[in-house]
Amino acid sequence: MKFVDEAYIDVAAGNGGNGCVSFRREKFIPFGGPNGGDGGRGGSVYAVADVNLNTLIDYRYARRHEARNGEHGRGSDQYGAAAEDIVLRMPVGTIISDAETGEVMAELLVPGEKVLIAKGGDGGFGNLHFKSSTNRAPRQATKGWPGQGFKLKLELRVLADVGLLGMPNAGKSTLIAAISNARPKIADYPFTTLHPNLGVVRVAPEKSFVVADVPGLIEGAAEGAGLGHRFLRHLQRTRLLLHLVDIAPFDEGADPVKQVRAIVAELKKYDPELHAKPRWIVLNKIDMIPEEEREARVKDFVRRLRWKGPVFRISGLTREGCEPLIQAVYEHVAAHRAPAVELPDVRFEPQPEPAPEPQAPVSDDPRFR
Structure with a gap:
């Protein structure tokens, strides 16, 4: 449909x-x-x-x-x-x-x-x-x-707890397919996702949250580049934004730091409230970097971006690092959820006893007995 x-x-x-x-x-x-x-x-x-x-x-x-x-x-x-x-x-x-x-x-x-x-x-x-x-x-x-x-x-505007944000081919659809029941279209070309996808992430039998995947955002979206700001409205009701970054881009000239700053600028143009939402950096495709180079690559990225918030290293393809990310996201979402309002059960409440009917006064006169 x-x-x-x-x-x-x-x-x-x-x-x-x-x-x-x-x-x-x-x-x-x-x-x-x-x-x-x-x-x-x-x-x-x-x-x-x-x-x-x-x-x-x-x-x-x-x-x-x-x-x-x-x-x-x-x-x-x-x-x-x-x-x-x-x-x-x-x-x-x-x-x-x-x-x-x-x-x-x-x-x-x-x-x-x-x-x-x-x-x-x-x-x-x-x-x-x-x-x-x-x-x-x-x-x-x-x-x-x-x-x-x-x-x-x-x-x-879809109702989701967490929204995935990132450039095209950052791995958003791969991640939502790995951690939830959603099955979006995944391909090796940009703008594979053409409409938002929702997925339910099950942390435990009674613990879950909803993730929304929107089409990729690129620099110049405010002027109509790519799919523009059309689908960003679906992130306005989320409690947390996961900013996915391709830490190992296929294009050697692509700079992940510049891509992050470009998307942040587009968010600020679209809606300052959306820009002010809690946002975590998720470095995806970590499996494409040799293990001995991962730590240095991550530290260099954080230093150049001057980022002081949470940073997670994952691989949506192999699910490496996904479980700690899921647990941290659930704890954040659960802490900011509105408490459920419990309505009183009126089925077993004691009913007030009816007032006694007034009785005629008793007289000592034998004529009224």
Whole structure:
């Protein structure tokens, strides 16, 4: 399935039904009075976060979503039926915003979360609603209220704990395939990854975190080079960035230090908050360097970059050094996760005893015994 992380749609809620002006007319019942019913409510449009979806491709081709109008009121005290609501299922992590004003209307961050996008119009009042002791034959009714309509922009930002960042062919797809259940396309040419991939890393039976692999970023992406900044939005919700560096580039003229600085500059141009996220350096393809040269190569890289943060040496191909990296990442993610909110179990809470019923006062007079 093609990965689509942005779409524009039109939604329109249904209008409310009109109220009815009617009177009861039967042969032997004079002055039957008003019996015009109210109109029905128009259908609303809701959005629901569905964990089984991971793309917005359904909304790339179906752009108009319109709910039905409510039925009009009728005579004989008949109220109009309310229209059914429309439920749009979207991936978890979707941001819904007004395409005209840019205002964010909702963010679907919790699986199963349901939000109202466009409210249906209320039904109008029939003349039955206006009868009173002084107005026994009302001849007025109101029309139904119009439903809301919006032009919406849908933007998907995947929910992941850790994001992989690096130049093309740095080994991001190889690493996520080695440590998780993801199976991205891996090849020996740049820009093999064309869309984000998510993988779940199992540290223990009940310990895991989610890793996101995005297409490679190169210098000049802000001006449209490569795939640009299109997929960096998927790293904005991560808690940690792993900056993969090819410590043994195939091109002898390539300098890993300059590549790191170029990507950091692009991050700062795109979003200062993303640039400020915790970032660890992961030196990949360490297996391509002789063992006697590894330590000197790593020290030279750290000295030239003037890096004071964590540095890991791994090989995504042979999984060398991956286990210490996984353990350190999990400890960092677990320490920064929001504590789970435990809801009280009300099924077995003791119910309050009902108050005793008041009893008649007891009198000593034998006549009241």
